[in-house]
Amino acid sequence: MYHKNHRRQFKFEAYWADEVEAKQIIEKGWEKQVHGSWIHKWKAKLQHCTTLLKKWSREKFSNNKKRMEALHAELNEKQLRWDENHVKIKCITQEITKTGAREEQYWHQRSKIKWLP
8 A cells, every 4th residue: 555655665776886976975875974783873874875876866867868869969960060070979979878778777677676566
């Protein structure tokens, strides 16, 4: 049964593992000074990491569809003058590939979730 105060369970996104920033965020979250028993410290640090990762992910990956559209539009514009923009075209193409792979990994991870009726 769904309750209004029910929070979505935290899930580590597989594509975060490819991001250097994710490791830095986890290290920062784990450095938090907490007092109490070891289990309380562990739980508080884990919660802090969770909060930091969610915030970072929302800011960095909030709208992949719009990002892809913008990258494709920029690529189309740069390809009109290939000779002047070949370096930029390569960078945009790499970013499109990376963003597409991230999106594919996201949906692959979601396909493994066992949905409840």
